[in-house]
Amino acid sequence: MDGMSGPYVVRGSVSLPEAELMWRFSRSSGPGGQHVNTSDSQAELRFDLAATKALPEVWKQRALERLAGRLVDGVVVVRASEHRSQWRNREAAAVRLAALLAEATAPPPKSRRPTRIPRGINERRLRQKKQRSDTKRGRSGRDWT
Numbered sequence: 494m495d496g497m498s499g500p501y502v503v504r505g506s507v508s509l510p511e512a513e514l515m516w517r518f519s520r521s522s523g524p525g526g527q528h529v530n531t532s533d534s535q536a537e538l539r540f541d542l543a544a545t546k547a548l549p550e551v552w553k554q555r556a557l558e559r560l561a562g563r564l565v566d567g568v569v570v571v572r573a574s575e576h577r578s579q580w581r582n583r584e585a586a587a588v589r590l591a592a593l594l595a596e597a598t599a600p601p602p603k604s605r606r607p608t609r610i611p612r613g614i615n616e617r618r619l620r621q622k623k624q625r626s627d628t629k630r631g632r633s634g635r636d637w638t
Contacts (some may be wrong), residue, residue, distance in 0.1 A: 501591040503548070503598065509591060510547050515539040518579055535574035536582035538590055543567025552598035559597040569593070 501509045518533035542548075542556055542564065563569055571593065573586035 501587050503552075503591055503594045507548060507552070509540065509587070509594070513540060513545055513547060514587070514590075515541075516583070532579065534577060534579045534582055535572065536579060536586045538571045538573075538583075538586040539568050540571075540590055540594075541568050542594075548594070548598065555600075556594060556597040560593070 503509060515538070517537040517539070519535045519537065520533055542553065542560065544567065545553065548556065557564070557567070560569055569590070571586045571590045573582040573589060576582050576585060
């Protein structure tokens with residue numbers, strides 16, 4: 494299809510080459526009327542993550558670890574069938590795959606450096622608690638005779 498809006502950018506200057514994307518189309522469940530029984534509108538996109546040369550090696554290893562549960566022999570599969578037209582389902586599947594790979598190849602978040610509570614803040618909190626306690630204690634009617 495020459496109307497495709499590829500290449501699909503994963504992150505930065507890295508994109509998915511059309512040559513490494515394997516497409517399969519089948520009949521989709523859902524809306525479509527009489528036309529639904531004759532058109533193959535569901536799009537299934539396969540991307541061989543283990544053998545790709547499009548991703549940097551570090552990203553590829555990170556994605557293989559994070560997507561291990563979704564992979565079948567190193568291949569990630571994405572299906573789209575929410576639209577009536579095959580072209581729109583193709584677009585949806587490709588965008589979904591690019592988003593999945595962008596999330597899987599993202600660098601791990603920076604680890605949190607533990608910080609100490611400043612001494613003054615702790616002392617101020619204890620002083621306010623003591624003051625509040627004295628106020629409440631003063632409300633009791635023990636001393637009134």
